Amino acid sequence: MIKLIVSDLDGTLLDHTRRINDRDLQAVKTAIGDGFEFCIASGRMYSEINIIMQEFNSCYHAIGQNGATIHKKETGYLASSVFDAGTASRILQLTNKYDHFINFVHCTDDSFYIKKRTDVTHPYEARIMTACTERVDLKEAIRAEEIRCCKLSYFGELEQLIQLKSELNSQFEGEIETFISDKDCLDVMPLRVSKGAGLTLLIKELGLSPNEVACIGDSFNDLSMFAVTEHSFAMGGSHIDIRNQASAVVPSVAEAINQIISYNRSFIKG
Template identity: 30%
Template sequence: MVKLIAIDLDGTLLNERNEISNTNLESIKDAQANGVEVVIATGRAHFDVQSIFQATGISTWIIGANGATIHQPNGELFYSTPIDKEDSSKIFSWLEQENFYYEILSNQSIFSPKNGRDLLAVEIDRIISANKEVSTDDLHEAVNKQFSQTGITFMDTYHDLTELDIDFYNVLAFSFHEEKLGKGWEHFKQFEGLSIVKSAHHNFELEHRNASKGNALKMLTNKLNIDISNTAAVGDNYNDLSMLQLAGKSAAMGNAPSEIKESCNEITLSNTEDGVAHFIYSFI
């Protein structure tokens, strides 16, 4: 019997317009009405998730920053595991040296370089120069999605943050160039204090080595006294694997990569076809 469901956001609960459909919203309400604890598990900041749900009348536990934070339905912080300060400085310095667009998720804001759009515009121009027939609609849409998040604060350089007494939970590095992303992945996978995951085609994300959606889910079930066998999880990407492999019942979205699908008990419909609702109604 499912007593808790963990739901990813991007590519899962959110459709191609980055919205939650009425069908998915109603399925969440129905799950809660049937006594199922609903948890949003995402790489996003908790305040960004709260903004998305603000007009829905729904409040849930939020596993944010890929498991580095857990917030209660009332918004209070229950748990966090920030990146070590020494590691965070090395991350920011290297990404700036390599001309990456990046985002730093803190307990206050999502910090982003002021020249971020310019950096990505240069990458898009290089792609067009190499292949004049390529469509840039998807590229511009990906850029706009990054800048549509709630809570972004622009900075000149990461040095602006050195005097602030805040924790950093997640760093997202974004690029349209596969070789550039690969270079970053190879560089940061050597850091013993970090975990590195992909949540979309054009990024990689860094957290404390103990931060994962799976670890956060385990901690939350202990808090709520729910056996892990009585949990369900649904997601679409590699940062979801830890919770999908842990949950008693797991579903990959129809739009998920084959490796994610192979790791799950079942495959639901895509995020454009209300796959979350389809999964929820299979067990409530």
């Protein structure tokens, strides 16, 4: 039987206005009310997840920043991961030569930084639900471990981000993980940090097995979760490569939850 349901946020549980529609909202409430464990797994910070999910009164686990932070619903903080300071500062040194990307530095305490705020950066800052801090000496602060970085996000044109992803993977092979997490965003993570790795740790902590988990997502950073369990649902509007790696394709989180509930009923009857 499936006991834990895991959902991505942007493009999955959230619509383009960053809201949960009524049908999905009711489906999640029904699942929690029926005794399912529920988890949000997002590239967003834990503080943002709490803002979005405030109606659920902390009745959910949270995997934030692509697995860099993990929180249990009952006890809070479970685990976190950060970059080696030298690796993060070298990544910034390499990418500083590009002026066509907007770059944010994220930390496990949910603070995030940008080297210089401008009119161009403001729309990207607005997509994040907490305040950004300007710091011109970002690279030096990271190298000195004044800032403990857990995620580097780059915003820009998709084709250019794909090229940057390839360059970073070549230059930092065996040191980082990279994900296209949105149509205009590349996330760079410490090695072996991903939503799937975070989910694996949470599964162990909850005493579950992988076949008792179902996950729902729409982006490449969700594929590591799909690899953890045979019960994976891709959103209908997601990239073909994502849909091809899911066990089912659905139009909504509500439909995925309906299928999960039906699966459990048939499991009991069987």
